[in-house]
Amino acid sequence: MERVPILKIGQTLFVSIQIDLQDQSVVQLQEDLAEELVASRATGVIIDITAVEIVDSFIGRMLATIGSISRLFDAETVLVGMRPAVAITLVELGLFLEGVRTALNAEQGLRMLNGRS
Amino acid sequence: MLDVAFSALTQKVKTGIGLSLMDMNSSQGRMADFLRANEAKLLDRWCDIVFATVRGRMSADEVRAELADLYGLVVRRVSDADDSAAGELRAALAALSRSRARGGFSPSETAVAVFSLKDAVYEFVADTADMVPEYLAFARSIDDLGLHTFEAYAATREEIIKQQSEAMLELSTPVVQLWDGIIAVPLVGTLDSARTQLVMEKMLDALLVSGSSHAVIDITGVPTVDTEVAQHLLKTVMAARLLGAQCTICGIRPQIAHTIVSLGIEFGDIATKATLADALAHALRSAGLKVVPA
Numbered sequence: 337m338e339r340v341p342i343l344k345i346g347q348t349l350f351v352s353i354q355i356d357l358q359d360q361s362v363v364q365l366q367e368d369l370a371e372e373l374v375a376s377r378a379t380g381v382i383i384d385i386t387a388v389e390i391v392d393s394f395i396g397r398m399l400a401t402i403g404s405i406s407r408l409f410d411a412e413t414v415l416v417g418m419r420p421a422v423a424i425t426l427v428e429l430g431l432f433l434e435g436v437r438t439a440l441n442a443e444q445g446l447r448m449l450n451g452r453s
Numbered sequence: 454m455l456d457v458a459f460s461a462l463t464q465k466v467k468t469g470i471g472l473s474l475m476d477m478n479s480s481q482g483r484m485a486d487f488l489r490a491n492e493a494k495l496l497d498r499w500c501d502i503v504f505a506t507v508r509g510r511m512s513a514d515e516v517r518a519e520l521a522d523l524y525g526l527v528v529r530r531v532s533d534a535d536d537s538a539a540g541e542l543r544a545a546l547a548a549l550s551r552s553r554a555r556g557g558f559s560p561s562e563t564a565v566a567v568f569s570l571k572d573a574v575y576e577f578v579a580d581t582a583d584m585v586p587e588y589l590a591f592a593r594s595i596d597d598l599g600l601h602t603f604e605a606y607a608a609t610r611e612e613i614i615k616q617q618s619e620a621m622l623e624l625s626t627p628v629v630q631l632w633d634g635i636i637a638v639p640l641v642g643t644l645d646s647a648r649t650q651l652v653m654e655k656m657l658d659a660l661l662v663s664g665s666s667h668a669v670i671d672i673t674g675v676p677t678v679d680t681e682v683a684q685h686l687l688k689t690v691m692a693a694r695l696l697g698a699q700c701t702i703c704g705i706r707p708q709i710a711h712t713i714v715s716l717g718i719e720f721g722d723i724a725t726k727a728t729l730a731d732a733l734a735h736a737l738r739s740a741g742l743k744v745v746p747a
Contacts, residue, residue: 420657423695439697
């Protein structure tokens with residue numbers, strides 16, 4: 337099973353999803369992220385999904401769940417680099433990811449997090 | 454299983470046609486001779502009849518050139534001289550009906566171009582009683598050709614309609630850059646699900662390409678807003694949000710505002726403005742920009 341790496345840059349955790357997401361690796365990512373949040377006491381999480389071309393309802397829900405997990409550790413999640421096709425799919429599925437903030441790219445996402453503190 | 458049954462059926466149909474053709478062969482031969490012998494007279498009469506229906510949209514020479522080609526092919530088809538004649542005739546008729554359909558001719562005007570050959574031939578055959586069976590066989594084959602023409606005409610018209618609706622869809626969904634980081638999507642015409650899909654795709658692509666974080670959707674040109682249209686608008690806004698862009702809806706006319714409220718449609722936390730100018734001002738403000746007099 338492939339694992340998604342979690343990078344720490346300053347007070348922000350950076351997760352770039354470059355693989356085809358399997359249900360198992362998604363669960364693993366949630367656990368890894370929770371542990372890393374506790375260990376690093378980060379205040380922000382950036383999830384880069386530029387490389388993600390296909391989503392289903394499970395992955396859509398997972399993205400929202402990661403937002404909720406981060407919020408428990410008082411860290412804000414920003415989802416960056418979503419493809420138009422992915423956005424349309426999520427909307428058609430009725431998943432609006434209410435609790436998660438979004439940005440066009442990683443740069444704007446970082447600015448968004450830094451503006452908060 | 455089905456294929457076998459089908460091929461058996463087509464085989465049956467083919468042999469059926471083969472038989473009737475064989476019966477007709479002798480009479481077809483006489484008809485071919487007749488057509489060849491009276492070519493000049495028949496062609497003149499045919500051109501006259503067709504030219505009367507054209508009403509100045511084509512010159513007499515054009516009509517004559519077109520029909521002379523067809524006449525030659527019809528004679529070859531009737532005399533059964535070679536196998537390629539039938540195919541060539543059909544192709545020529547398809548080309549004729551295509552050009553008629555594009556030229557704005559009505560269906561009956563197009564069909565008359567073929568059927569009138571029967572009239573022309575009838576006028577000459579009427580005096581000679583012994584040509585009746587030949588004429589009937591000939592009339593039947595012309596009927597087939599007429600039907601073929603009509604089908605080609607209808608297909609061309611469908612094609613034109615499809616092209617036009619595609620062009621209209623393309624024209625009615627422009628995306629313009631209003632400011633650095635602000636794009637506008639002026640919507641004109643009714644919003645159905647096909648349009649919404651196109652608008653969504655074009656807007657999201659434009660957001661991504663231009664790196665804009667604001668989109669203004671102007672619905673001044675949308676004649677009515679019902680729950681379905683509102684649902685489509687909401688979807689578009691939500692998709693833009695997922696990309697990380699804010700959306701403002703503007704151009705809501707008084708009557709439409711009334712309808713929206715009566716229908717109980719909630720736009721939630723989506724910013725709505727009266728005019729494009731207000732929406733631009735709002736977008737500039739939230740981008741941290743200020744317009745000051747020079």
